[in-house]
Amino acid sequence: MFKVSWLFDFSTPVRLVAPRVERSPIFALAISPSAKFLASGGEYGVQLWSLKDYAPIATPITSGLRGPTSSIAWLEREIGETLVYGTALGWLGCWRQNSTEFKELCAHRTGEGCEIASLATDAGTCRIASAARDGSIQVWTFNAEESLISLFSVRLDRTTPICVAFKDNTTKDIFVFGIYDGERFVLRGNDGKILSRETTNIMMGRVAVSSKRRQYVLDNGMDGFDVRDLENNAHVVRLPTDRVKVSRPKQVAFANDDTLVVGGSDHGVIYVFDRTTGIVLDKYTHSKGGLVQTIATHDIGDDIIIAGATSGEGSDPYISLWRYKVPRTARSALLGNVVATAYSLARFLRVLLVAVAYLWDIIGFIGIFCSLFPVWQTV
Numbered sequence: 001m002f003k004v005s006w007l008f009d010f011s012t013p014v015r016l017v018a019p020r021v022e023r024s025p026i027f028a029l030a031i032s033p034s035a036k037f038l039a040s041g042g043e044y045g046v047q048l049w050s051l052k053d054y055a056p057i058a059t060p061i062t063s064g065l066r067g068p069t070s071s072i073a074w075l076e077r078e079i080g081e082t083l084v085y086g087t088a089l090g091w092l093g094c095w096r097q098n099s100t101e102f103k104e105l106c107a108h109r110t111g112e113g114c115e116i117a118s119l120a121t122d123a124g125t126c127r128i129a130s131a132a133r134d135g136s137i138q139v140w141t142f143n144a145e146e147s148l149i150s151l152f153s154v155r156l157d158r159t160t161p162i163c164v165a166f167k168d169n170t171t172k173d174i175f176v177f178g179i180y181d182g183e184r185f186v187l188r189g190n191d192g193k194i195l196s197r198e199t200t201n202i203m204m205g206r207v208a209v210s211s212k213r214r215q216y217v218l219d220n221g222m223d224g225f226d227v228r229d230l231e232n233n234a235h236v237v238r239l240p241t242d243r244v245k246v247s248r249p250k251q252v253a254f255a256n257d258d259t260l261v262v263g264g265s266d267h268g269v270i271y272v273f274d275r276t277t278g279i280v281l282d283k284y285t286h287s288k289g290g291l292v293q294t295i296a297t298h299d300i301g302d303d304i305i306i307a308g309a310t311s312g313e314g315s316d317p318y319i320s321l322w323r324y325k326v327p328r329t330a331r332s333a334l335l336g337n338v339v340a341t342a343y344s345l346a347r348f349l350r351v352l353l354v355a356v357a358y359l360w361d362i363i364g365f366i367g368i369f370c371s372l373f374p375v376w377q378t379v
Contacts, residue, residue, distance in 0.1 A: 014321040025317055026040050026041070026309035026319065027070055028070060028085075029294050030083075031296050031307065039074070040309060041068075041071070043068045045066075057101070058102070066107065067090075067091060070115050071117060072086075073085075073119040075128065083096070084121060090109055105142075106146065106148050111134055111138070111153075115133045117179075120164050127166070129174055131161035136156075137156060137161065139152055161179070163208070164176050167186070167211055171190055177207045180203070198233065204218045206249045206252055208253050211230070215258075216230055217254065217261050217275075227278075239271070242265070250265060251263070252264070252295070255306075262304070268290050269292070270295060292309065295308050307319055
């Protein structure tokens, strides 16, 4: 059985680099439910990595033939973990591990061949939801022959979906979020009928949904991320980063039973936030600068596996992996921040006192003071 102890330590990241002929910006990352595999997607299709020894895993020869991979998700099934990927040409494909390698189960062209911007899976019902940039929302499942069959397909007018997610209810309704106008939809899980539609007029980059916490978090495109209420869209808390210089959508995810939020940036840093307070609990430097829009997380025991990938042009892309140790309580996390701040302040004061003492000796402050005030010399 795969154990978390086989992973990297807490402080040193592991770097994964694809073969040079296959290097390109990475658009999607996803960690398998068992935490055995990491899947990455880019211009040359899907690549698989073992999280036991970080070695590349052979993929089906069809990888990359259906266009750049734009989104990836995993579906946990009794017969094995299934990888689901979407491409910029509207293809939806599925792989499953067969003994020591992955085999392609099926592939379908969706809608009018537009980019699949988001995928969601539900293990309980074995469903897959896909959202394409032309507004097409489709829900799929597998038949007895392990082929995908469509349960329903709808087209949303005047919106460009950026996120699709299953609602945690009996009918498995669908949340849909639009990237430019902030439109939010709830579709009925049985037939795709629109149950609600709301125009929030909020610019949204990437979005992540937590049905458990009844919240969603979005990239606000200005200075970080915002947590909002799923029911009434009320703003809950701001999760601040450095000021955005390159306004491109950055991926964001809930983690640790949806109590934390992890998000990328345009300056090479991955942030870990407390969901309720907005406190930055940790920062991981993926690179000295540049876009790290693509991230993925996975809870494993008391730890979180965090993956970040280079998503900009002009540099050799790679994947960084960290393991974040979750504080026992939010209070301990806050206390840790206070203690760290106090320690830094104490160090600063110590340096300041040493500098003052040094200057005191160099310039002969006492002699100057006595020459200015002779009365001190007669005492």
